[in-house]
Amino acid sequence: MIDRRSFLASTLPLTILAFASGATRTASGQGAAPVAPAATKDADRYFGAPEPFSFERLRDRAAALAGADYVPRHSPASDIVRKIDFDAVQKIRYRDDHSLWQNGPAAYPVRFFHLHTFQPTPVRINVVEGGSAREFLYSTDHFDYGDTGLREILPPGMGYAGFRAMSDPEGRSDWLAFQGASYFRTSGAEDQYGASARGIAINTGLDSPEEFPDFVEFWLEPAPAGDRAIIVHALLDGPSITGAYRFRCDRTNGVTMEVHSELFVRADIRRLGIAPLTSMYWFGENDRRQADDWRPEIHDSDGLSIWTGQGERIFRPLINPPVVQVNSFVDKTPRGFGLVQRDRDFDHYQDDGAFYERRPSIWIEPLGDWGEGEVQLVEIPTDGEIYDNIVAYWRPRAPARKGDSMVFDYRLHWRNRQPYPPDNVAQVVATRTGRAGRPGEIPNRPKSHRKFVIDFEGGPISDMAARFDVKPVASASRGTISDGYVVKVVGTRRWRAVFDIDAEGREPVDLRCFLQLGDRTLSETWLYQYFP
Secondary structure, three states: OOOHHHHHHHHHHHHHHHOOOOOOOOOOOOOOOOOOOOOOOOHHHHEOOOEEOOHHHHHHHHHHHHOOOOOOOOOOOHHHHOOOOHHHHHHOEEOHHHOEOOOOOOOOOEEEEOOEOOEOOOEEEEEEEOOEEEEEOOOHHHEEOOOOOOOOOOOOOOOEOEEEEEOOOOOOOEEEEEEOOOEEEEOOOOOOOOOEEEOEEEOOOOOOOOEOOEEEEEEEEEOOOOOOEEEEEEEEEOOOEEEEEEEEEEOOOOEEEEEEEEEEEOOOEOOEEEEEEEEOEEEOOOOHHHOOOOOOOEEOOOEEEEEOOOOOEEEEEOOOOOOOEEEEEEEEOOOEEEEEOOOOOHHHOOOOOOOHHHOOEEEEEEEOOOOEEEEEEEEOOOOOOOOOOEEEEEEEOOOEOOOOEEEEEEEEEEEOOOOOOOOOOEEEEEEEEEEOOOOOOOOOOOOOEEEEEEEEEOHHHOOOOOOOOEEEEEEEOOOEEEEEEEEEOOOOOOEEEEEEEEOOOOOOEEEEEEEEEOOEEOEOEEEEEEOO
């Protein structure tokens, strides 16, 4: 078992290679052959023998697997695969005419990732048709290896590292990808990959190594005729858990995924994370003291948004902490949570290669009653943009013990803005910090003083005329808050809350603020963890 930082470092080039392209929605090709590569006359030789398949069979297999000892998977031809480095992978191209469903009936062709040093362990990939499944067999015929010389030395039966769905038959871009442990991504509404999702999180943010269960086998199935979606079934296997998953991936309103998961606990788990999201936050307008880069901001997501079971809206800006931080937000029957990118202004990033302003927000919508538990946010220190250092997930209150089974259904929304925005309260749109006191005055405040400026927009304040009886309801876990006030930002529809905090020492301070007019709440609740 490896630690999280080592795992993320090893998969970094994989992220660059797998998810660099965007996606463009176009009409799919038409055809009757559901599985054959388009230009291959004897394509049947690329498929294994048919086997009966249903989700019930997959679930039973996952349950049986949990009752047996965990068997780690191994890389074939490891001496060759470990030499397929970043430069070599750049030269390997999947052949267009060997794409799965190149000519239908699915709405989107599928291509496969080659094994390489960053992802050396294969996954088995099957194609479902009419209640049976056939394995899509690895062949060097499917790849153009350029001048690498690999075609001549790779053995048969290598397998694939994962797969991706292309946006059109020409394969100009991709919009969906599964590759590496239980990670998967989509390019959202603006054809730009960013944050990722995972099947499960095990022992994230603890003092012991994190476990990364794998999707070890996939079954791909076209949606019914006329439905522009892909159905993905997946078998999860890890030292502590197994699972059967069904993803219905639909390119509407960005990308929407319906997820059904049935989990089987193989060994006691200290911390189980359901519907985990993974992202990157280096620095932003609220955290400029961490910045050592010419760009104003660098992050895939800028905040954790929560819609509680009681209806409260919460926004917690992300930070780059000095040490690993785990924050829990206790709830019952949550309505949703997600890692979101609210700042979508290019001028705030100035990066015309990474396009951080286009990165999708990801929202988890629980389906059914998830009971008692907590949304947990894990923030890991980072000194660059190459590591995913942010994780958010739902942690059930009940402990996960050997022999337990559980079912979770949820909907994943990948889009610019989170779905179901509130109309009764304003949302946080910016958080800034700086030296305490009034602008323009001679600095005379101790270093323990800090100013916070929070901008709100939308809901009941959108068309409200400027007035001076709107108050910031601010509190701190320690220290003293002073000089609080609210103003409408001139020439905008935004309202700004301002206050100073005086907190000595190095221990973090938990801050809370919302706008209030009389006894009426005007905004969602802003939460923040401040390190003096």
